[in-house]
Amino acid sequence: xxxxxxxxxxxxxxxxxxxxxxxxxxxxxxxxxxxxxxxxxxxxxxxxxxxxxxxxxxxxxxxxxxxxxxxxxxxxxxxxxxxxxxxxxxxxxxxxxxxxxxxxxxxxxxxxxxxxxxxxxxxxxxxxxxxxxxxxxxxxxxxxxxxxxxxxxxxxxxx
Numbered sequence: 362x363x364x365x366x367x368x369x370x371x372x373x374x375x376x377x378x379x380x381x382x383x384x385x386x387x388x389x390x391x392x393x394x395x396x397x398x399x400x401x402x403x404x405x406x407x408x409x410x411x412x413x414x415x416x417x418x419x420x421x422x423x424x425x426x427x428x429x430x431x432x433x434x435x436x437x438x439x440x441x442x443x444x445x446x447x448x449x450x451x452x453x454x455x456x457x458x459x460x461x462x463x464x465x466x467x468x469x470x471x472x473x474x475x476x477x478x479x480x481x482x483x484x485x486x487x488x489x490x491x492x493x494x495x496x497x498x499x500x501x502x503x504x505x506x507x508x509x510x511x512x513x514x515x516x517x518x519x520x
Contacts (some may be wrong), residue, residue, distance in 0.1 A: 364392030
């Protein structure tokens with residue numbers, strides 16, 4: 362696991378760690394999905410028949426990782442709620458045309474949810490590279506500190 366729930370005032374926050382910004386977005390999406398699942402839903406995800414596809418996102422400049430994070434998480438929410446595609450895993454590639462995500466997903470009607478996430482917010486949003494040997498100390502006891510090299514991200518969800 363490379364993501365942890367973190368405290369916020371009224372919503373749900375998440376901190377994720379990874380070795381690259383692309384993988385950080387994937388870890389944040391997995392964390393967001395895990396927030397919504399019931400115990401039965403977790404079992405359904407683990408045993409569901411996976412399908413694959415390619416999702417494309419555009420409109421943000423390369424290197425603007427905070428905006429890419431929000432856009433990607435919004436897309437994951439949209440796909441699960443509207444198109445019945447429950448995101449399981451993926452690989453991201455940034456191109457001149459935008460973001461290309463090769464995704465693994467299962468049918469959303471197989472998934473039992475416990476929490477509804479209404480929106481991905483910009484509140485306390487962070488995507489930051491952590492250089493080798495530098496520690497990113499956590500202000501929350503529930504979340505471990507992280508030592509670079511790597512990437513850290515924080516996002517808050519409206520529930």
